[in-house]
Amino acid sequence: xxxxxxxxxxxxxxxxxxxxxxxxxxxxxxxxxxxxxxxxxxxxxxxxxxxxxxxxxxxxxxxxxxxxxxxxxxxxxxxxxxxxxxxxxxxxxxxxxxxxxxxxxxxxxxxxxxxxxxxxxxxxxxxxxxxxxxxxxxxxxxxxxxxxxxxxxxxxxxxxxxxxxxxxxxxxxxxxxxxxxxxxxxxxxxxxxxxxxxxxxxxxxxxxxxxxxxxxxxxxxxxxxxxxxxxxxxxxxxxxxxxxxxxxxxxxxxxxxxxxxxxxxxxxxxxxxxxxxxxxxxxxxxxxxxxxxxxxxxxxxxxxxxxxxxxxxxxxxxxxxxxxxxxxxxxxxxxxxxxxxxxxxx
Amino acid sequence: xxxxxxxxxxxxxxxxxxxxxxxxxxxxxxxxxxxxxxxxxxxxxxxxxxxxxxxxxxxxxxxxxxxxxxxxxxxxxxxxxxxxxxxxxxxxxxxxxxxxxxxxxxxxxxxxxxxxxxxxxxxxxxxxxxxxxxxxxxxxxxxxxxxxxxxxxxxxxxxxxxxxxxxxxxxxxxxxxxxxxxxxxxxxxxxxxxxxxxxxxxxxxxxxxxxxxxxxxxxxxxxxxxxxxxxxxxxxxxxxxxxxxxxxxxxxxxxxxxxxxxxxxxxxxxxxxxxxxxxxxxxxxxxxxxxxxxxxxxxxxxxxxxxxxxxxxxxxxxxxxxxxxxx
Numbered sequence: 001x002x003x004x005x006x007x008x009x010x011x012x013x014x015x016x017x018x019x020x021x022x023x024x025x026x027x028x029x030x031x032x033x034x035x036x037x038x039x040x041x042x043x044x045x046x047x048x049x050x051x052x053x054x055x056x057x058x059x060x061x062x063x064x065x066x067x068x069x070x071x072x073x074x075x076x077x078x079x080x081x082x083x084x085x086x087x088x089x090x091x092x093x094x095x096x097x098x099x100x101x102x103x104x105x106x107x108x109x110x111x112x113x114x115x116x117x118x119x120x121x122x123x124x125x126x127x128x129x130x131x132x133x134x135x136x137x138x139x140x141x142x143x144x145x146x147x148x149x150x151x152x153x154x155x156x157x158x159x160x161x162x163x164x165x166x167x168x169x170x171x172x173x174x175x176x177x178x179x180x181x182x183x184x185x186x187x188x189x190x191x192x193x194x195x196x197x198x199x200x201x202x203x204x205x206x207x208x209x210x211x212x213x214x215x216x217x218x219x220x221x222x223x224x225x226x227x228x229x230x231x232x233x234x235x236x237x238x239x240x241x242x243x244x245x246x247x248x249x250x251x252x253x254x255x256x257x258x259x260x261x262x263x264x265x266x267x268x269x270x271x272x273x274x275x276x277x278x279x280x281x282x283x284x285x286x287x288x289x290x291x292x293x294x295x296x297x298x299x300x301x302x303x304x305x306x307x308x309x310x311x312x313x314x315x316x317x318x319x320x321x322x323x324x325x326x327x328x329x330x331x332x333x334x335x336x337x338x339x340x341x342x343x344x345x346x
Numbered sequence: 347x348x349x350x351x352x353x354x355x356x357x358x359x360x361x362x363x364x365x366x367x368x369x370x371x372x373x374x375x376x377x378x379x380x381x382x383x384x385x386x387x388x389x390x391x392x393x394x395x396x397x398x399x400x401x402x403x404x405x406x407x408x409x410x411x412x413x414x415x416x417x418x419x420x421x422x423x424x425x426x427x428x429x430x431x432x433x434x435x436x437x438x439x440x441x442x443x444x445x446x447x448x449x450x451x452x453x454x455x456x457x458x459x460x461x462x463x464x465x466x467x468x469x470x471x472x473x474x475x476x477x478x479x480x481x482x483x484x485x486x487x488x489x490x491x492x493x494x495x496x497x498x499x500x501x502x503x504x505x506x507x508x509x510x511x512x513x514x515x516x517x518x519x520x521x522x523x524x525x526x527x528x529x530x531x532x533x534x535x536x537x538x539x540x541x542x543x544x545x546x547x548x549x550x551x552x553x554x555x556x557x558x559x560x561x562x563x564x565x566x567x568x569x570x571x572x573x574x575x576x577x578x579x580x581x582x583x584x585x586x587x588x589x590x591x592x593x594x595x596x597x598x599x600x601x602x603x604x605x606x607x608x609x610x611x612x613x614x615x616x617x618x619x620x621x622x623x624x625x626x627x628x629x630x631x632x633x634x635x636x637x638x639x640x641x642x643x644x645x646x647x648x649x650x651x652x653x654x655x656x657x658x659x660x661x662x663x664x665x666x667x668x669x670x671x672x673x
Contacts (some may be wrong), residue, residue, distance in 0.1 A: 060422070091453040092549035104453040108419060119409045120444060123416015123424075128449040130371065131421055154408035160404065288668050314454035315487050320539055 005274045005283070009051055010271060013043040013263045014289045016067040019259040020075055020238075022293050023066070025084055027242045030303070035112075039067035040181075041237040045170050046071040046264035048210025052218060058106050058128070058137040060121040062145065063098035064236075065110030072107040075099065076296035086303035093286060106135075113179045115141065115148035118167070122154045125165035125227075136221045137165045138214070144175025146191055147183060155195045155229075164221035167197075168230045170204065176211050176240040177248045192229035204234030205260045208270065231260065327337055347530055351403040356388050356463075359504035360535065360653035364396050370508055372400040372462075374410060374427030380596065386427045386465060386523055402491060407437040411462060415445050415513075416458040423508055428464040431517065432475050445513040448529030459511045461504070466493075466556065467520025468608065468651060473643035476651070478608035480556070481617075483515045484584040490538055491584040493517040497527035497560035499582055502536025510538060517584075519557045539583045541591040545574035550665050551595040554605040555581040558637075558656065562605055565661035574665060584614060592618070593625055600631040603664050607656060610638035626664055632671060638665045 001009075020038040027036050039046070046067040053059070061068045069079050082089025083097050090100045098112035103334055108124065111117030121139030128135040146169060158165050171210055175183045184191075193200035198220065202213040210232060217228035235257035237245035271277045350358075365371045372392060376385050378400055383390035393400035403410050407428055414426040428434050434441065441462065448456040468476035483491045496499040500518070506570050507514040508604045509591045544559055545566050559580045566576050577599055579591045581604035595604050604623055619634040 058418075091451065091455070094453050095451050099451055101452045103452075103457050108456065109452060111444075113439055114441055116412070117413020119415035119440065120419065122409070123418070124420040125416075126413055127417040127420025127422050131369070149406075150408050150412065153404065154412070156404055156407050157406070157413060283515070297668035313450070315450045315639040316490070317449065317457055340521055 003245065005051070006271060006276060009047055010282075011285050011289065012071055015076065015292065016043045016046070016070050016287060017263060018289050018293050019070060019079070019296070022297060023080070024238070026083070026297065032097070033085070035063070036083070036241065036242040037064040038236070038242070039064055039256065041171055041261075042204065042234045042268070043067055044169075044210055045140070045204045045209035045232050045234055048207040049140070049168065050210045052214035053136065053138060056106055056133075057135050057218070058108060058109045058121070058124045060117050060137065061110055061140040062114070062117065062142055063110050064142070065100045067099065068110070068140065069100040069102060069107060073105045074101060074102045076292050077289060077299040078102075078127045080293075080296040081300040081303050083250065084300040084303065085305065086300055087306040088299070088303040092310065098318070099155045102232055102331070109304060113145070115145040115150040117141075118145070118150045118154035119157070122158050122163055122165060122238055125158065125163035126161060127277045128164055129161070129299055134222060135164070136218045137163075138168060138218075139165060140168045140170055142171060142175065143169055143171040143188065144293065145186065155192070155197065155227075158227040159195045159197050162224070162226035164229060165227045166217050166221065167192075167227065168232055170234055171231055172234050173199065174234045174236075174240070177244065182331060188231040192231075197227055197229045198225070199229040199231065202230050202232045204232035205257075205262045205265065207262055207266050225246040225258060347447050347528050349526050350529050351496055351523065352497045352500050352518075352525050352527070354390055354646045355501035355527075355529050356518065356530070357390065357392065357502055359501045359508070360389065360392060361395065363427040363505055363508040364392070364399060367424045367508075368430045370399070370425065371417075371422060372427065373403050373414060374394055375403060375405050375429050377427050378402045384427065386520065388463075388518075388523070388575075389427065408440050409595070411437040411440040411445065414460045414462070415440060415448070415458050418458045418513075419448065419456055422460050423520065425461045425463060425508060425552070426664055428462060430475060431464045431466050431479055432477050434462070434464055434479065436625055441489070441515070443484055447485045449512070455509050458513045461507045461514045461516050463504075463516045463518060465518040465520050465523070468644060468655060469506065470646060470648065471652060476545065476644035478639065479609055480584055480606070481516060481612065481614040483585070484614050486585075488513070489585060490514045491517065491649045493537060493556040493584055494536075494582060495522065495544070497525070497529050497634070498581075499536055499542070502534055504584065505537065506535045506538055512637055521557050525560065528589060531575075534580070536579065539586045539588050541579055541583070541588040542583045543577065543595075544580045545567065545576065545578040546552055547577035548602060549574050549599060550601045550668060551577055551592065552578045552598045552603050552605055552661065553581065553592045553622075554578065555584060556607065558605045558607050561656065561658045562661050565665065566628055566659035568658065568662050569665055574666060574669060575603075587618070587621075589618065589621055589625070592622060596622060596626045597629050602623075602630070603635045603637060603661070603662055603668060605637040606639070608639050609641045610636060611641060613638055630669050635664050635668055636663055
């Protein structure tokens with residue numbers, strides 16, 4: 001990789017880190033509601049993966065999706081606006097934090113039912129195979145999702161049909177608050193072995209290691225060698241979501257992982273060591289990222305809420321027939337001040 | 347015009363749409379090899395006719411639906427067969443949380459043009475294999491739900507469903523597969539969301555769909571001999587629900603019976619009755635009545651199964667009760 005590309009990886013990781021920290025702050029200020037699952041600590045996984053894929057490969061991830069959307073090219077403005085529930089967000093305020101999407105980047109979304117997106121990802125890969133597009137699907141999931149039925153159904157199907165898909169476990173070792181040793185009977189790679197699937201273990205705190213592994217398995221998929229499985233060992237610095245007081249994890253454990261921080265490590269071991277940048281350059285990157293995120297917050301805050309007129313949009317691709325009669329199906333979004341009547345005798 | 351079975355009508359629809367659009371594929375359990383194609387023979391012969399496009403899948407309904415959704419997102423038009431409606435429960439998360447929500451929740455960026463074909467029905471198969479979830483599917487915004495009663499409607503609606511850009515739950519019926527009816531040789535489509543009169547009459551309106559349309563037609567013959575002339579509205583689509591014909595009919599007959607196969611409580615009949623009385627209360631000469639399945643898990647024993655399900659005689663009895671009652 002050339003200098004610009006390496007610096008770009010660094011900037012993306014810093015962007016995700018700063019974005020998440022500011023999102024937490026906005027959550028505390030009640031600008032963001034609901035569930036907010038932050039990506040701090042796992043930045044190298046999304047950034048390294050996306051850097052290894054073609055722009056038209058398919059990416060499908062779980063609800064811890066801000067980092068993926070940003071890495072895949074969604075603007076900080078659109079992602080922050082979505083967290084704020086605004087019309088300018090990635091789904092116009094429909095999906096919120098857990099359901100970001102940006103199909104122009106072939107980022108097919110964050111999915112919030114654990115394991116629910118795995119068959120969908122296999123389906124995207126099946127379409128790529130059937131339509132001979134040459135695309136590879138990257139499907140990321142948490143370690144907790146490797147116990148649910150859809151994981152096994154999708155792994156079996158992908159191997160059976162030799163689909164061009166990468167199943168990537170972002171193994172942060174906790175399913176919400178439950179440690180891997182409590183939620184899984186066998187070591188992670190054994191789960192892939194059960195389906196005779198090519199598998200590697202990857203250091204998820206090293207962006208270059210992630211990138212190289214994804215390059216290798218994407219190449220396999222493109223050559224028709226089928227699915228693969230990456231057990232990417234990583235760690236999240238914050239609780240499962242902003243609702244998690246994070247009392248169950250040992251503080252010393254968290255501190256230990258932070259010593260292997262992917263951003264600091266990449267700056268120190270690659271960028272500075274190879275004299276690609278100076279400490280002053282890194283400061284400037286930090287400042288420019290902080291500015292970008294501040295701008296995103298201002299943008300989100302000033303953006304309008306979605307119009308009530310859009311409430312029924314896209315439930316179906318075309319407005320359905322007889323909508324005036326099926327009153328329960330389509331009703332103007334008046335808010336309870338008058339009860340709509342649609343019968344001629346009322 | 348030829349008389350063919352409901353099963354053959356479905357097969358013709360699949361064949362024609364596969365000929366028309368190379369992105370249409372059929373995936374499901376035992377749609378290729380078993381008994382020549384399909385547990386109930388609907389896909390018989392299609393795998394040979396369309397190599398690589400009809401594929402057997404693992405018995406993993408959550409994946410059959412989920413892979414179908416993903417393929418639809420990726421530019422295909424999969425027709426996913428779930429062997430019986432009972433097994434859709436395994437895939438309920440995929441149907442409700444994914445198929446139905448993709449388009450709206452992702453603000454129109456994703457569409458899911460897929461068909462989920464699955465039969466309702468019974469046949470001495472007891473509680474886990476003799477159920478009807480029409481109301482469950484019809485409850486979900488984002489799904490279209492179709493339940494044809496005749497070979498003509500089955501063919502026309504399946505072709506429309508395959509061409510539709512939304513996920514369609516296509517409810518067939520084991521007891522209808524062998525029934526026969528006239529189907530034109532030339533191409534035609536039946537639109538989704540449009541009800542149909544299956545019998546014109548003046549005394550009582552029957553609002554129904556699926557197998558109960560056929561039972562209601564049997565009831566009509568019995569009642570006609572007694573001089574009672576019932577009108578039968580076949581909804582054909584359960585979501586979006588077209589009550590326009592039912593409403594028109596109520597204005598004429600002033601009496602309505604909703605006939606459904608599934609459990610009565612919180613059934614689709616309740617929704618239909620509520621909507622009709624909202625829209626036509628002053629036209630009603632009698633409370634809207636319901637004929638429905640008894641609320642028990644289906645027993646195996648022949649007499650108990652028969653007692654649990656609604657048949658023509660239940661429709662006849664409901665009409666009698668309504669006609670005899672004084673208001």
